[in-house]
Amino acid sequence: MGRSAGSSPGIHPCAVNSEGVKRTLLSASALLTTLLGSAAHAEVIKVVSVSPLTGTRATLGVEFRRGAEMALRLHTPAFNKLGHSLKLLPLDDQGNPTRAGLLSGVLQGDNHILGIVGPQNSGVVNALAAALKPSPIAMVAPSSTNDDLTQQGWNYFNRLPSPDLAQAGVAAAFLKAKFRPRRVYVVSDNTTYGNGLTEVMQARLAAEGVKVVGFLGASTPEQIEDVLRRIKGLDADLVYFGGTDLAAAAVLKAMRKGGVTVPFAAGHGVFSAAFVEAAGDAAEGVVFSSPMAPLEKLPAAQAFLREYRARYRAEPNPRALAAFESMNVLLLATLNEIGGVKGKVPTRAQVMAAVRKVNLPACTGTGVCMNPSGPLSFDASGERRTSRVYMLEYGKGGVPELLSTETTSR
Structure with a gap:
């Protein structure tokens, strides 16, 4: 075969380019190996x-x-x-x-x-x-x-x-000052949270001189109806609820539908959009304690x-x-x-x-x-040394309004 025009004897016209590509590929392969090795050892x-x-x-x-x-x-x-x-x-x-x-x-x-x-x-x-x-x-x-x-x-x-004890102490004093209740009925949703909170809340209300006329756990429609009958029969002038958002909304809506218009207070379980949505207009006026503040505050x-x-x-x-x-x-x-x-x-x-x-x-x-x-x-028990308890109230449209802030220390 004849030589290509312009090429030197014995040298392929693509030899230099091939060698460069080879060196580039080897360098890329080494880099990839280094990166993979680094990731593997992370x-x-x-x-x-x-x-x-x-x-x-x-x-x-x-x-x-x-x-x-x-x-x-x-x-x-x-x-x-x-x-x-x-x-x-x-x-x-x-x-x-x-x-x-x-x-x-x-x-x-x-x-x-x-x-x-x-x-x-x-x-x-x-x-x-x-x-x-x-x-x-x-x-x-x-x-x-x-x-x-x-x-x-x-x-x-x-x-x-x-913890619940700190929240209950703040909430009991606040509710006494705001509503001046004589007869409080306490309801739990039968959860660990609800039962613990309502237990300490009853004790704190009693310490504030507020009479607790009844307590019942309610997490089913039948139990909620029973609670409603008892609230009416005992002439309660405030209902306190401890538990989660949807359970709270169910009790509140049953109360309002049944003609019970007394104030409804609760723990931070009601601090959620799900409660506001489920309770609808009944959410307005609900007062609750919370260890967490509205973020805007x-x-x-x-x-x-x-x-x-x-x-x-x-x-x-x-x-x-x-x-x-x-x-x-x-x-x-x-x-x-x-x-x-x-x-x-x-x-x-x-x-x-x-x-x-x-x-x-x-x-x-x-x-x-x-x-x-x-x-x-x-601290040594895992409690936060300095924490806060906020009292809030739902306004129109379910917007939480900050009423008070208390700092607790251990």
């Missing part, structure tokens, strides 16, 4: 959010998950810098304590899991924390208030909100509020902020235990101890804040 750290993601309580459960997600995004760069791959595992408890056994198996079976935010409800918290006792994992509960939860000696359990929460709205195109319930704060505590504790040592993975026991050492002062300004609800640290 230490995985998992944290978990536990809340109802299906069923009637799913709306608030999704808020929990979103709050946890926002905290995770905030801390991911710090973990990546230390050679860790940080992952969130959202678990669905369906608001049902009977799922604790299944969930504890998942949690204890994955050694990458170092901490839990949640669950949302006191009954599920109690069941899950008890199930985890043989092989504990750090827990930070954003909204569970039952007094017994911090009396079990669980060194792995901590919570953000004021917290100057340090405005950055969180803006990001939540932009990311999820929705208005957050205060429980989303509580989950955000709880996850921040968990991740800060983990980072503190890592101590800047690249690749170090703390043990579950180390994270448990580190959570109890977290001490966040109140934020100033309106920038990013990890604890917008106020200073955050825990």
Whole structure:
């Protein structure tokens, strides 16, 4: 064959280009190998959010998950810098304590899991924390208030909100001053949360000199009808309800439909859009206590509020902020235990101890804040050292109006 025009003897016209391509491919292959090797050696750290993601309580459960997600995004760069791959595992408890056994198996079976935010409800918290006792994992509960939860000696359990006893003390004094009731009827929805809150509320009302004329658990239509008959027969001039949002709405609507117009007061279970929607116009005038404030009333929460709205195109319930704060505590504790040592993975026991050492002062300004609800640290039982109890009232359109704020310290 003849030579190509312009080529040199014995040299293929594409030889130089082929060699360059070969070198480029080898370089790209080396880079890919390096990247894959780095990813393969990244230490995985998992944290978990536990809340109802299906069923009637799913709306608030999704808020929990979103709050946890926002905290995770905030801390991911710090973990990546230390050679860790940080992952969130959202678990669905369906608001049902009977799922604790299944969930504890998942949690204890994955050694990458170092901490839990949640669950949302006191009954599920109690069941899950008890199930985890043989092989504990750090827990930070954003909204569970039952007094017994911090009396079990669980060194792995901590919570953000004021317990029922603190809320009941504030609420009883407030209701006495506002309504001057003579005869109060108390109703629970038969949940762990409802039963615990109504028990301490009866005691606090009595301490305020207010007579409790009756108490009954009501979670079915038949039980609600029974409650209605008793309220009428005992001539109660105020009804206090302890329990969840939809159960509260059912009792309130039955009262108003049955001609009972006396004031209706409750705990923070009614602090939800689901209650307002289910109760309709009857929600107006309902007074309730809460360990969480409307986010618009917290100057340090405005950055969180803006990001939540932009990311999820929705208005957050205060429980989303509580989950955000709880996850921040968990991740800060983990980072503190890592101590800047690249690749170090703390043990579950180390994270448990580190959570109890977290001490966040109140934020100033309106920038990013990890604890917008106020200073955050825990005592030896897992109670928050400084917390608040808010008294609120639903106005027109179900808009909560802040009536008072009390600070409690331990």
